[in-house]
Amino acid sequence: MTPATINWRDDTPHSETFDDYYFSSENGIEETNYVFLQRNELQQRWSCWQDNPGNVFTIAETGFGTGLNFLCAWQLWHQQNFNHSRLHFVSVDKYPLQRSDLTRAYKKWPILEPFCQELLNKYPPLVPGFHTIELAGGKIRLTLIFSDATKAYQEVQGRIDAWFLDGFTPSRNPDMWSPTLFHEIARLSYPGTTFSTFTAAGIVRKGLTGVGFNVNKLPGLGPKREICYGNFTKKTKHLSHLMHNQKPWFSGPVCYKTPGTAAIIGGGLAGASIARNLANRGWLVQVIEKHQKTAQEGSGNPTGITFTKLSQYNNPQNRFYQLAYLFSTPLLLELLNNSKFVRGKDWDLNGVIRLAYCEKERLEQIALVKSGLWPQDIAVPLSAKETTALIGFPCETPALLLKQGGWLRPADVVNSLLDHPNITLVCNTQLKELVQINTQVSSSTHHSKQPYWQLTLQKADTDTQLTSDIVILANSFGASTLKQTAHLPLRSVRGQVSYIPASEKSQKLKYALNYEGYTAPARDGSHCVGATFHPKAKHLTLQQEDHVTNLNNITAGLKSFADAINAEKMKNNPGLKGRVGFRCQTPDYLPMLGPVPCVDAFVEDYAPLRKGMLRDAMPLGKYHQGLYVSLAHGSRGITSAPYCAEILANIIMGDVIATDKQVLEALHPARFLIRDIKRRKI
Incomplete structure (x- = not known):
């Protein structure tokens, strides 16, 4: 990632790359109000906006820069005093400013x-x-995409209400103002979507007109001679079929614009995270947990660390885990800071130490730092x-x-997430059966009357x-016991953690350690040290x-700490305590997130994939409407579950989704079904 190269001229940032100013030194706020807020008629539209739970107004922008346009839109939204509605602002930047440059720029306003x-x-x-x-407090969501504008919007899924077409002038940044970008802007728009831009250049007017926008011109402010604005007039086509390279099987089902009732099966990190996310959006949520209390299975260890997968490669799997970490750790910090749990005693997010415990790890850390994917403001080489x-x-x-990582008790996080007036927790209750009432097979076509679900629950x-x-x-x-999800390839991986009694010396450890395993600072007189990895083992007893x-792993990772806990002596202690758990994973080690496909319909509709018959368009994917999964978070659920909850809530409510299309497809529950059809396994 290459940050913006800034020259400061009279305390105004000037781009070296594009030889242009980020905003007017004389009237930056006035220009934003005139060009973007007024031309998109935001005050008028928001003054008659229905302030209901689930209502979201989405603005998309083509150049974040200093964020001035976003800040002015946020200020105007704040002045409306909405109680329930949310503003979602999506913006891109190929060369984002560093926090220090933003700090300096903000002194002007x-x-x-x-x-x-x-x-x-939160930058x-x-x-x-x-x-x-x-x-x-959740009323504003900013999705910042650090990427080229065209590539970024090719990955965006959702619907935009207003466009701020900003960025450097076409004469200085011609690559951005491309036909492909205009096509993506149109794809994300609907009749009534508005746009405005500071430029009236012919390439911009022609490009927008060509994809369906009505374009008007007005005099500009200051040195800007003319600006243009308008609205999208082209009718949106609802396609029923797509070509195979458009992956019709991943086309989303009907969304729910108005919050209703949600039943969430499972009271661990995954269930609690989506429960809280939906409750914040106005849904009435019931969480069904089969045990006497929450966080008893994969979320049941007394201490966990917020580690994630570190990689020098930018592929969908690695990108998912990195972005999940960066999304979830600030959320966890805010949640725990506002809880009854004491920082330093019950939890701390002061950082995780990843030890270079072997030569391979040392070389990988060097390559990681050189890759630039983990800059030093989050991964500091020591x-x-x-x-x-x-x-x-x-x-x-x-x-x-x-940085941002640390150690905590997963059950504390779960119970803090579930502490919400819209959430009801029901324990000691098992889901036996799911039946869809008024059944309609869902595709991208909207149904005026939504089907609903009947759950048969067993208590005692x-x-x-x-x-x-x-x-x-x-x-x-538990998903494997239901007929709608029995086909999902869920795998069990046994893990055992050890509770090692703390010594006077070992209690001085304040950081979570990560190596071949992990060690957490002492809680309640012991260190949680783990964890083994046995994919085929099924036994529940401690070994x-x-x-x-x-x-042995902690000895190889940091012998001085192993000595502090008397590791050699502990190996011969038959009374050593611990816990056995079973991680739920998929064959590709990524979670499973999204709507549940109708297996029979997929097998029939995509049968041509078995024979490579790809010339004809194929129908959109058919799903069990209103049925979703968030499964198989493995050993990284502390950070993957909250991020998956945000993505799933976006899918359910039709918001702009908080991740790119490649990551979404890598998580999709239908990915294995399509793979097996292609391989002629079904």
């Missing part, structure tokens, strides 16, 4: 100071991809001496300090019925050999 400060506090690290930021000074234990190897020996508009399965292997594996 004291009237925007509260908005500037909150944005600065993401400069890494490629989608960054969704929650502001103003020498052995620096690591020793930071953790207080002699270390002979370098390490990485992964009594069956009860529950109806709900939507159902979300976040119950790991001494697994305790030995965990202790």
